[in-house]
Amino acid sequence: MTAGAAPAPKPAEPLLALDSINTFYGPVQVHFDLNLTVGRGQIVCLLGGNASGKSTTMKIILGLVKPASGVVRLGGEPVSGLPTPQIVRRGVGSVPEARRLFGEMTVRENLLMGAFTRRDERAIARDLDRALGLFPKLAERLGQRAGTLSGGEQQMVAMARALMGRPKLICMDEPTMGLSPLWVDRVLDLIATINREGVTVFMVEQNASLALEIAHHAYVLQTGRIVLDGPAGDLRSDPRIRDAYLGGQDKT
Amino acid sequence: MSSWFDYTLNGIIIGNIYALLAVGLALIFGVARLINFAHGSVYVVGAYAGFVAVTQFGTPLPLTILIAVAVGALLGLVIERFGLRPLQGYAHIAPLLATIGISFVLDQIMQLTFSPDPRALPSELLQQRFQVGSGTIGALDLLIAAIGLASAGLLYAFLRYTKLGWAVRATAQDRDAAQQMGVNVDAINRTVFAIASGLGALSGLLVGMYYNYIDPAMSFQATLKGVVAQVVGGVGNVPGAIAGSLLLGLVESYGIALFGTSYRNLFAFVLLVAVLVLKPNGLFASRRQTPPEPMTGTFIAPSKPIHIPYRILVALALVAALLPAVLPDPYVLQTLTNAWLYGLAGLSLTLIAGTVGLISLGHAALLAIGGYASALLSINLGVPIGLSILSAGLIAAAIGTLLVFPSFRLRGHYLSIATLAIGEIVSLVILNWESLTRGPIGISGIPPLSIFGIELDTDRSIYWFTLATLVVLAALQFRLLGSHLGRVLRAVRDDDIAARSYGIGLNRYKALAFAVGSFAAGISGGITSHLYSYINHETFNSQLSILALTIVILGGMGNVAGAILGSVLLVGLPEVFRIAAEYRVLIYGLVLLLLIRFRPQGLLGTV
Structure with missing residues (x-):
């Protein structure tokens, strides 16, 4: 950087950032250097098939599972390592899998x-x-x-x-799971409404095409690695989305 | 007619006292999925706290109550801190066993502090009685009823209308989800332990005032009564616990009216087993489901066993056999004989609890059946001693398996409670079946050990006889574990649903293992009766059951060599160091507690 040049504008601090997360269940590695950010006011969607590590990502954010390495930041402050109730008190709401x-x-x-x-x-x-x-x-x-x-x-x-x-951020784990098509639409509408009222939403979904309709940004997780990410509009037409669900054939 | 009024009144009062205990157990089970076996100890501590306050400081009644509740609540926090919190993430049975260890320690401390002798708990102003119709009602009766009602009302209001109460209910229903609402579930655990233990201590104080009698030994019975009331009402169900307590109080009171005092506990335990087997969710569970026990995890801690080569085991057995020739000290030989006998009980329990995963808390009953069988056969029918001991093993196997068979559909905690109750029932039947067992007098003049007509009258011969029995049965159990059958039994333990889906008839295998295990226990009891020459219904008591379990956990669950090692260490060492009997129970409790916390897989590892 040369003297006199204006400093590059600092990008707005994302509300949630996962930084090189590695997670293990016993000897099995679930996440491999997972990086992910959720900007303020956005709906960010994490897509992936079974056993891709989606729900574990949710549990990492909420402090229900502790990563072996890496940091979770909320508004710039590290929260990984805090007990779940503390994280909740800092403005993270949760809609757990299967409602609970x-x-x-x-x-x-x-x-x-x-x-x-x-x-x-x-x-x-x-x-x-x-x-x-x-x-x-x-x-x-x-x-x-x-x-x-x-x-x-x-x-x-x-x-x-x-x-x-x-909450500043709501984490939703498969909010449409097990619902009839009518209810799926209704729930997605409501998520969009909540978001318009200013709540940032991070959701995990299996139902990619529906989730991408309301999301701003999406990540695709495959066996613990982010294989694809981008604005939801771009991903909607991306054929690789489908590959991710079919178990990830070798790509050329 | 008036006597019926009195019996009803008495039943309701006792029911109120049980309710104070049972409600606490239900709350604790709700949030922690734990049956707190230290609850009776809290009750005793509450009674003694009141006793000290009244006799030493002359406190008025309201202050006495306050003191007992406060002491109980503090003790509850201590139990939560040491019995529960360090064991999060362990198998569900681990904290249960830890609370058993805590109760041993607490009861023994109370005995050492206040002596085992009963004390009177004076309650000055409450001797008044009022005429009600044809009967009378005492001021103390009214006080107990009022406290029972007030506590229930307060508890209801707390759970229903306060934020903390909601958090307690939410935690009970879904621990993870409660955390995600920002509930600090550890704090909820502490709150619940404090409330439950405060109520338990109050119960102890009231019962002491009601009977004007307290002693440290009432702890175990109190725990059992609380558990019975809770299971009858539905485990973890607070209103159910109250209803179950009143029912239990009435059943006991009417039972005493009809059959006499010595039958009181028999009714309680028969009621418990019946409810467990027929309606395990409790009598009042219309919509409420008992939380499911985990599929696996009745087993404390899976691990790789330490492999001891066959040659070394044989060498050790030879050393043990040659010992009397080298060291003919009668004291050492008697101690080791005792250790071999406990080793037999350990073999039995390590097969049932370790290999098959049925954690039995009433194992002493099998020894009692064996002891009485061999004694009565030899005295009444003149059966030769060797044969009578063999028959004792077979009879223990038959009766034990028959008694426990209906409970095989239960899992985890529920099975353990059923075995505990069955153990108590056996002891009570022995006490009450006077025509056969001579009741409380016990059996004296049991002929000494002999085999093929040759009397074993030296310490050395008795030593060799017990050692030989142990070695033979241990060798058979080794063979069993290595066989196909042994693998099936472990499969039943590790995942009964998977085992069932492979076409394994669970109950048959559980029964088979139980029978084989009971045989060794019966033999141990049989030999013991001839060595002691006198036994009664308390020779094989619940402390023995817990000691056997501690032996087995110390050695490593399912581990044959471990059971023998555990027995030598726990039975032999205190003897060698000549530790006084009253400190031994304290040590057993501490060993159990420390083992579960720091080495749940035992010394030699689980098999």
């Missing part, structure tokens, strides 16, 4: 559990109203045990529950 609602508790209790880390009762009440505005169906189900809802309704509860924590 508290089935014996009511819908209202589930939603308020989402605000567990908050102390501002009035704002919580307002957010509950807002969430019910976003998911009007839930209003009539508030007193019902969450385990009795249908799969799609449970997905809405899980998303509303994550929103109740006022």
Whole structure:
């Protein structure tokens, strides 16, 4: 850099960055030098087939699994190594795989559990109203045990529950899994809506074509390595997406 | 008529006391998936905390209650810290065994501090009685009922309306998801242990006041009663635990009315086994499912066993056989004889718990059956001693297997609890079946050991006889483990669903292993009865069951040589160092605790 030249503008700090993550389950390596960033306000999608390491990536971000090496940064600060509740307190919400609602508790209790880390009762009440505005169906189900809802309704509860924590980032693990086509569309619409309200979304999906419709950016993970990444619009037409799902034939 | 009122009232009061215990056990099981066997120890500590407060400082009742609850809560935190937290990620049975170790340590400390003698727990103002219809009701009855109701109400409000209470329920339902809501589940564990133990201590204080009697030995019974009430109501189900407790209190009270006091516990345990076998989710589980036990993991810690060459084993056996010629010290020989007998029990349990994965907590019952069988056969029917011991083994195998067979459908914790209850039932039947077993008097004048009419009257001959028995049975068990059958048994342990899908009839194999194992235990009990010449229903007690389990874990589960090594170390060493009996139980508890924490695979490794 020559003297006098203007310093290169520092790129905006991404909200979430995974930096050279290596993960092992016993002797089996799950991630190989995984690098990934999620910019503020974006929907970023992590695609991949079975056993590609998608869900483990989610668990790494949430601190449920610890990487052998590498750093997870949230807003520039390292969070890997922190216990899960601490990470959640720093503004990460989670919509876990298969919803994982508290089935014996009511819908209202589930939603308020989402605000567990908050102390501002009035704002919580307002957010509950807002969430019910976003998911009007839930209003009539508030007193019902969450385990009795249908799969799609449970997905809405899980998303509303994550929103109740006022997260900066929501991690969603296969939000459309096991839902009927109608519900899949509805859930994807809602994800886009949540994002428009300012929440950054990082989602793991198997259903690539649908996920790419709402995502800004996507990564394709194959047996623990990122094999492809780019703006969602570019990837939508990329034939290599399909290869990734068919188990990765040798490419020439 | 009035007596029925009194029995009902008594049942409800006792039910209230059980409920305070059972609710705590249910809460702990809910968040930690652990049956806390140290809960009875907390109850005893609560009773003694009240005793010290009242007798030393003359505290008024509300303050006494507060002290007992606070001491209990603190103790709960300690138990969580040492019994549970270090064992996260271990097999589910590990923390359960750790709490057994903790309860041994705590009970023994209480005995050493306060002596095993019972104490009176005076409760000054509560002797008043009021006339109600045809019966009377005491001020203390009302107090206990009020405390029971108040505790239940507070607990309900806590779980239902507070944020922390929600977090407790959320953690119980889905630990990972609760973490993802920002719940610090370790803190929830601590909270729950503190609440549960506070209630348990309160229960101990109240029961001490009710009977005006406390002693350190009431710990184990209290744990069992709490577990019974909880299982009857549905494991981990708080309202179910309360209902189960009241039911248990009434069943016991009416049972005493109809059959007498000595039957009280028999009813409790028969109820437990019946519920476990017929309705393992509890009587009140309409929609609630018991959390599934993991497929595998009844086994503590898989590891590679240390391989000891065949020649060395033979050499060791020869050294043991030649020992009396070199070192004819009677004290050493008697000690080692004792170790060989425990070694037989260890062989038995290491096959059942280690190789097949059925962690039995009532193993002493098999020794008791063997001991009584051989004693009664030789005394009543004049069967020659050698034959009577052999028959003792067969009878133990037959009765033991029959008793435990219905429980084979249970797994993990549930099976362990069933074996514990079956062990207690055997002991209670021995106590109550006076026409056969002479009841509490026990059997005296059991003829000394002899074989083919030759009396074994020297320490040396007895030593050789027990050693030979041990070597023969150990060699057979080695052969068994190396055979196809041995592989099948390990497959049943490691993954019963996979084993089943390969066409293995699980129950038959479990029964076979149990029978083979029970045979060795019966032989051990049979020989013991002839050596002692006197046995009663307490000769083979629950401490022996836990000692046997500690021996087996020390040696390495499933490891034949390990069972013998464990027995020599745990039975022989305290003797060599002449450690007083009251400290031995303390040592056993500590050894169990440390082993599970630091070397769960045992000294020689699991097979």
